[in-house]
Amino acid sequence: MAQPARDHALSRGMTVLAVDVEKQLGAFKLTVNFRAAGGITALFGPSGAGKTSLVNMIAGLLTPDRGRITLDDTVVFDAAQRIDVPPHRRRIGYVFQEGRLFPHLSVRQNLDYGRRMSGRPRDGSEFERIAALLGITHLLNRRPRMLSGGERQRVAIGRALLMRPRLLLLDEPLASLDSGHKGEILPYLVRLRDEAAIPMVYVSHTATEVRRLATTVVRLDQGHVAEIGGLELLAGTELEALD
């Protein structure tokens, strides 16, 4: 029942993710209200604007003081109704800045982790399609320690995709990479945006990345939403070379 409604919402560009939260973090106060539809919504702003805290709240790793977070018609957090769905039941994929691959598991086992935890039967074709999409098929038997930074992030993206998320969060996935490796990953993210029908929230402080990827831009500044709009919001920002 819910599936057709969601496709409908996506095709007409209606709200997929709605966030309206408040959180006091020491002396810093985060008050954010925005909606994101399909495609890639960039959370854009300088370091310290509260981007990572916001993404952690969407994933369920940080609890807001007040507010409500919904995904399609599912409420994942509502302070007033005392709803706080734990991260493992939100089905929100998360690609962390530092990858966070499990060091004791091979690349294959890392990719397969989400499926194993949800008890779904193995789907070889889906696995191969995503491994091929990200160009990591030749790495499957390696340990994370043996991967380059760029390979590690591609595996992290694949791992998050293979848990079949309703929404994919990417928190500065290129920040820990040197410029050459950034250029190596960006095309994969573009393909992902165009080929996988999963809405994404992409955190970045780099205008160039956002320009290449985003369909919607939410500009954050000091814990507040400064502007919401299209790529025209980046007009005044400096260009940072990627390579």
Place this chain on the structure above:
Amino acid sequence: MFDLSVAEWTALKLSLRIAVVATAWALPFAVAVGWLLARKSFWGKTILDGLVHLPLVLPPVVTGYLLLIWFGRKGPIGVFLHDYFGIVFAFRWTGAALAAAVMGFPLMVRPIRLALESIDRRLEDAAGTLGASSILVFFTITLPLALPGIIAGVLLCFARALGEFGATITFVSNIPGETQTISAAIYTFLQIPDGDAAAARMVVIAIVLALVALVGAEWLSRRATTRFHGG
């Protein structure tokens, strides 16, 4: 020299059995206590930490005496376990295993606790976002990452259990075939005239056993390390 007598074989097998059983029973408790100490803050945490380490600091005779008072035939816990579960510790090999487990426990808890403390909690968060509940995270991420510490703890406890003497002899005495381990046998041989040769043989057995355990420990911990660092 190495035709072991029946009595010597018995002491050797008994020592091994007691050490294995003691270590196996101590392990789940040590993981639980190590986890509590590493991850939780609660009222009485310092007391728990102190209690766990007590057998390390107390004279073993005192630990054995306390076990006798609590777990003996007339001790409150001993009576309870006997009446409801039919378990008897006093003057049985099971009592020797209990004494060995209690003595080895602090040595097992410590490396497990340190291993749990050194785990990157952000990996557990990542596992959560991938759909793993807290229990699944514990068994698929936390425990495997703590494995080197768990192996170290198991080996330390096993070594301690194998050589335990003071608490064991105080609690369950020195009964051949029931509670007479290698250590107790050596002690007994030294008490009788012309027992020197027999004692010397047991000493050699003890040394061989210790060497085998050490080599095994080295091999195990190397395997555990290559799991993380190897390709």
